[in-house]
Amino acid sequence: MAKLEMNGSYPLTRESIDKEITKKSAGNYAFGYLKDETFYIKYVGRSDTDLNNRIKHGVGDYKKFKFSYASSPKNAFEKECQNYHDFGEDKKLDNDIHPDRPDSSNWECPVCDIFD
Numbered sequence: 001m002a003k004l005e006m007n008g009s010y011p012l013t014r015e016s017i018d019k020e021i022t023k024k025s026a027g028n029y030a031f032g033y034l035k036d037e038t039f040y041i042k043y044v045g046r047s048d049t050d051l052n053n054r055i056k057h058g059v060g061d062y063k064k065f066k067f068s069y070a071s072s073p074k075n076a077f078e079k080e081c082q083n084y085h086d087f088g089e090d091k092k093l094d095n096d097i098h099p100d101r102p103d104s105s106n107w108e109c110p111v112c113d114i115f116d
């Protein structure tokens with residue numbers, strides 16, 4: 001069974017985000033909801049620079065979030081790709097497209113060859 005390997009879940013509110021994500025950092029997140037103690041993932045994403053700020057785009061659309069800090073933007077990208085493939089291939093996620101990489105990078109998805 002694939003794992004997100006993120007902290008949480010926490011309520012997806014501005015107050016809760018500010019309380020939990022205190023470091024300005026690259027990182028990864030997932031939006032979803034809880035049912036019978038299980039976290040159901042609806043969306044995965046990342047920020048290359050400021051995870052706290054990035055997560056706030058989901059406030060109002062989703063109930064809960066999980067997150068993890070990343071040691072570098074590249075690590076955040078690779079984890080987002082992994083999450084996307086682990087949880088998105090059966091179209092259970094709201095993500096419409098494969099995670100993108102910064103224009104200036106030549107990073108490759110660790111799972112597929114979409115950037116070749």
Ligand SMILES: [Zn+2]
Pocket residue numbers: 081085098109110111112113114
């Ligand atoms: Zn891929």
